[in-house]
Amino acid sequence: xxxxxxxxxxxxxxxxxxxxxxxxxxxxxxxxxxxxxxxxxxxxxxxxxxxxxxxxxxxxxxxxxxxxxxxxxxxxxxxxxxxxxxxxxxxxxxxxxxxxxxxxxxxxxxxxxxxxxxxxxxxxxxxxxxxxxxxxxxxxxxxxxxxxxxxxxxxxxxxxxxxxxxxxxxxxxxxxxxxxxxxxxxxxxxxxxxxxxxxxxxxxxxxxxxxxxxxxxxxxxxxxxxxxxxxxxxxxxxxxxxxxxxxxxxxxxxxxxxxxxxxxxxxxxx
Numbered sequence: 001x002x003x004x005x006x007x008x009x010x011x012x013x014x015x016x017x018x019x020x021x022x023x024x025x026x027x028x029x030x031x032x033x034x035x036x037x038x039x040x041x042x043x044x045x046x047x048x049x050x051x052x053x054x055x056x057x058x059x060x061x062x063x064x065x066x067x068x069x070x071x072x073x074x075x076x077x078x079x080x081x082x083x084x085x086x087x088x089x090x091x092x093x094x095x096x097x098x099x100x101x102x103x104x105x106x107x108x109x110x111x112x113x114x115x116x117x118x119x120x121x122x123x124x125x126x127x128x129x130x131x132x133x134x135x136x137x138x139x140x141x142x143x144x145x146x147x148x149x150x151x152x153x154x155x156x157x158x159x160x161x162x163x164x165x166x167x168x169x170x171x172x173x174x175x176x177x178x179x180x181x182x183x184x185x186x187x188x189x190x191x192x193x194x195x196x197x198x199x200x201x202x203x204x205x206x207x208x209x210x211x212x213x214x215x216x217x218x219x220x221x222x223x224x225x226x227x228x229x230x231x232x233x234x235x236x237x238x239x240x241x242x243x244x245x246x247x248x249x250x251x252x253x254x255x256x257x258x259x260x261x262x263x264x265x266x267x268x269x270x
Contacts, residue, residue, distance in 0.1 A: 002043050006033045008058075009040070014051040014205035015198070016044065023059025028067035029115055031074075034089055041096035051205040051212075051263065053100065054197055055123065056107035057116075062132060065114025072141075087147075090115060094149045097122040098220060101213035103204045107197040108132035109190065113172070118148035121157070124216065126183065127197045128175045129190040134183065137170040145170065156223065158182050208246035208262040 002009055008019040018040065020027035029037075044050055057063055066072055075086060097104055097119070106123035112134040120126050120134065136154070138147050145151065145167030154163040158181045166173070178184040188196045204212065214237050222230045241247055246262045253260035 002040050002047070004036045004040060006030070006036050011047075011050055013202050014049065015201040016047070016050040016053045018053065018055045020055070020057040020063055023057075023061070025067060026061035026064035026111055027057040027059070027116070028064050028070075030067050030070040031086075031089075034093060038089065038093040038096055041093065041100050044100055044102065051102060051209045052201045053102060053104045054107050054201050055104065055119065056194075056197070057109050059110070060131070061111040061116075062106070062108045063113070063116025063119060064111055065116050065137070090118075090148050094118060094122045098149075101216055102209070103201075103212055103216065105197060105201055105204075107193060108134070108175075108184070109193055113137050115148060118150050121150060121153050121183075122148070125185045125200070126178075127186045127188070127193065127200060128178065128184045129193045130175050130187055131190055132175045132178075132184075132187075133172045134175075134178055135170055135172040136166050137172075139168065140170040154183075206262065208244075208250070208260075210244045210246055211241050214241055 002016075006021075008017070008021050010017045010019075018037070020029075020033070022028060022033075041053075044053060055062075071086075075083060078086070103125065104123040106120040106126045108120060108126060108128035110129065110131050112120050112128075112132055114135070114137050117134050117136050136145055136147075136150055138150075139145050150167060151163070154166065157163075158166070162181050175184060175187045179187045186196060186200075218234060218237050221233065225233070245264070246260075249262060249264070250260045
């Protein structure tokens, strides 16, 4: 049972909604928020009722990064082992988002910066409000732009040249620019963000969970392999999917001229 203290959590229509809830601090992350988010994404692997996860923020920001008072100030007195304990925690959050074999949608309602930008980057899809400017601003505070997987994931979305620029400068870019370079999947007016996100999430939740899980796994596994290896892995993955009940359901629905009902439990009838 996922019952966080530091953010809001709700499940509707197969979609888990995680809402960062520190609007007065632009949803800046604390040590406790990091830990609870990391644990939540690990626990979501076993939540059978959840087929899609949405992350968003309360107020006018998605997430402004680590809290200056609660994290950055406290880190000033740590030795290298203490600092590594923290940086590895932040990376564990990204790892757990990527290891979750369910679609993760970042619904970006406003300012998205630092660690918040990395959380959005680690998500599978990004639906953004026109107000959702984004920055990987680590260099602005004397840190490497390579943080929480940014130097690995960002070039794969926007290309090496653009990723280098974003990580070198730490500058904010507009939602329109983020969409143009492929960082955002969709950009909509702020008043339409929740509805757009919900429609996408519920469409995916009604889709074949096993096939989506396999797709996410293969997208991750094929980032650093040869084409020949990728083709063999995809042949094997597809053969496994062909043994799943959802594949037969899609076929039968087509033959019967009806919408498929994916993700049915054994014994469940129409």
